[in-house]
Amino acid sequence: MDETTPSAHLNPLQRFGRDVKQVRLARKLTQKNLGRAAGYSEAYVSRVEAGKLLPRPSDKFAKGCDIAFGTGELFSDMLRRIDEGDHPSWFVPYLNLERKASRVLDYSTNLVSGILQTEEYARAIFRSSHPGEEAEVIEGKVAARLRRREVFELDTPPLLWAILNEACLRTVVGGADVMAEQLEYLVTVAASPHVKLQVMPFSAGAPAAHAKPFTVLRFTDSATVLYTETRVGGRMHDSARTVASALDDYDLLRAHALSPDRSLTLIKTVAKEYRA
Incomplete structure (x- = not known):
């Protein structure tokens, strides 16, 4: 995913991945650090941040991000909204x-x-x-x-x-x-x-x-x-x-x-x- 890609042109999974990356960098964590904290591999985190993990990141990963970042239920809620957005x-x-x-x-x-x-x-x-x-x-x-x-x-x-x-x-x-x-x-x-x-x-x-x-x-x-x-x-x-x-x-x-x-x-x- 190109860092210069306008937000409006990103699909929901790409926006989720971009936000994970932004918060991770702000917390000065590597992909390996985040993966270890969430219970996943560095490769898994990389695919999430690229918006290429299908059908979507797991609920466990989103919860792990919230714990690692101290963001309450922010990423868990984002994932839930992705689910709901693809349904009537x-x-x-x-x-x-x-x-x-x-x-x-x-x-x-x-x-x-x-x-x-x-x-x-x-x-x-x-x-x-x-x-x-x-x-x-x-x-x-x-x-x-x-x-x-x-x-x-x-x-x-x-x-x-x-x-x-x-x-x-x-x-x-x-x-x-x-x-x-x-x-x-x-x-x-x-x-x-x-x-x-x-x-x-x-x-x-x-x-x-x-x-x-x-x-x-x-x-x-x-x-x-x-x-x-x-x-x-x-x-x-x-x-x-x-x-x-x-x-x-x-x-x-x-x-x-x-x-x-x-x-x-x-x-x-x-x-x-x-x-x-």
Whole structure:
């Protein structure tokens, strides 16, 4: 990154890296000193300062900077704002709750749930839905979507139970190779003890045909929340009656979906069809 590059022309990660470097130099610390204090290598710090660490610096690194610099939560907050800036404003409340949930119950009708998407699958979706955006903007959205996976790296990650309508497997996003990679990734993540996958086959009929996509977030110390989306944005629902109805719907979907083992068999079969 050129030191003379105007701030307006820097992307969020480059601005973050520039600010880390400026404060580091003001504190008379070397990259090696900062890396040691934050628990990372000198090379890691160098990549952060160059704005080249993708998808972004870790929360641990930002916290380490704040401790080393004595800046409170400045860099941690900057990193959080980068995350939020690459998501629609109406999605940020859901994102914050997703990180705190003990269980995430998701039903997807046409596209694989964002938290389970591969990089190329997500990129194809954003290119299609934002045809006029610059490549840099698209890449920011892709990186933000991939960062949602970090929730599974928490000390106590949530249990994700995802039911995918068969249409999610059959709707071609980005081409056959992208779809094959996406379905193979689903098989991989399904091996995690924190992920359960089921497929709602077309043959299930009415239960799948009438259900709209939705997500239920359950917490250990607070009320359950329902999240739904429309063309104009997302909405959180915490009414006891509304949430109870959503849970009843989810139980019905789960009962009509293929078992986890049969679901994986179908996913593998469709992946092979794409590879062929």
